[in-house]
Amino acid sequence: MDDTPMERQQSKKSAQNDERDPTYFSYYAQFVHQQNMLNDSIRTSLYQTAILSNSSSLFMGKTVMDLGAGSGILSYFAVKAGAEQVYAIEASGMADKIQKIMDHVGVTNDWLKGKLTVIKSKIEDVERLPKVDTLISEPIGVLLVHERMIESYIVARDRFLKPGGAMVPSMGTIYVAPFSDANLWSQTMAKVRFWEQQDFYGIDFSPLAKDAKDEVFGQPIVGGFDARILLSPAHAHAVDFRTVTKEEIQDIIIPFTWVAQYTGLIHGIGAWFDINLGGYILSTAPHAEKTHWHQVRMMLKEPLAVNAFETIRGWIRMVANPMRSYDIKAEIVTGNTILSDPKRDIEYFNRNQTNNFSKRTGEWALHEQTYYFDQPPPEHVAKPEYAGLYQPDSGNSQLDALFE
16 A cells, blocks of 8 residues: 555655654764763753662662663763663664773673663664663753754654653653843844845845845744843743653644733743652743753844833744654734644735734744853843833833842
C-alpha cells in the first residue's frame, strides 16, 4: 500500500532531521560546549541537588537511563545517589570521553566501577536494553523545545521506562508575556533602514527592504532582559513530559490572555521556561539567576498600543521544523477584534480583516536566533516611565512596588 501524504511528509521531515544530526552531534562532541553547560552553576548544581535529594525514592538500588548524557555528569550524580546501574546514552563523540573515564576506573573514580554502561547511539536506534526505573536527562533548549531533544526523551520514556517509573525532569512550563522596549525595537529597525537606501554607492537597495524586515524581525532575540519591561504577568503553558505525545510536542498552541498593568507599547513577546527536577524548580525567568538558556524576545514589526487594565488576547503556535527547531507564529488583539484560528494561515487573516489597528501578527524562526543582552538602568532611575510604561493617573501601589 502506498504511503499517505501525511506519512510521506513525516518521512521527509525525519530524513531532513537525520541530515542535520551530524552537525548537531558534532557540536556537542566539543569540550568547549560541554564546558559551557557544566559551568552553568544554576543548571549543574540544581540537577545535583535534585538527584541526591531524591536518592532514596528515585535512585537507590535503581536502574537508571541518562538520555543525551553529554559529559556524563548526570550519570555520575545518579551513581553517587546509589543507582545500581546507569545506562549513559550519548550519540556524539562525548560518549568516547565518558568511556575514557570508565576505562580509568581503578586509578580514580573507583566508586563508578561496574555501575555505568556507555551506549554510543541515538535512543531511536537502540534496539535492546532493559527497562529502567528512572529516566534522567537534560533535553532542554532555548524556549524549552529548541533542538527537539524532548522528542527523544519521549521515545526513551515510551520504549524503556518501566510502568510507573520516574522522569527527571517530569514537567516543563513555557511562559509568555508582552514587553515594551523602544530601544531594542529601534536598534532592530535600524538594521532594516540600511536596506531602504536608494543611493548606496549608486545602488538602490530599497526593493530589498521588505525582505530585510521580514528576516530581521523574524529572528528571536536570545539574552537576558530586565523583568520590569513586562507589561503584564506572564501566561503559563505546562508540558507534562510523563504524558505528552511526540505529536503534541511537535505542534504546540498556546492561547493566552493578558491584562496590561501600564499604558504603553507592546514591542513584542518575551518568553522563558522552567523545569521540574524532582520537586526542585529550575527557572530561566528574567527575575531568576542567569542560566545559559537566558530568555527569548520576539519582536513585532509594528508595536501595539495598550491602556492600563486593558485585556489583551492572543495565541502562539510553535511547529517543529527540519532544523531541529520550531517555526513560530503569533497573533495579539485588543478590544473586540476577532481572534483568528491559530491553525489558519496568518496571511489569510491579514488580507481579510481591515481593523488591524488593534491586531498584530508575527512569524519567527527559532533556529535563526540572535543575541542581545540588556544593560539594566541605574536603580535611582528604574521607574516605569524609563521603559516607556505609564501608570494610571489614580496610582497603583502594587505597580510601584515592582520598580522598588
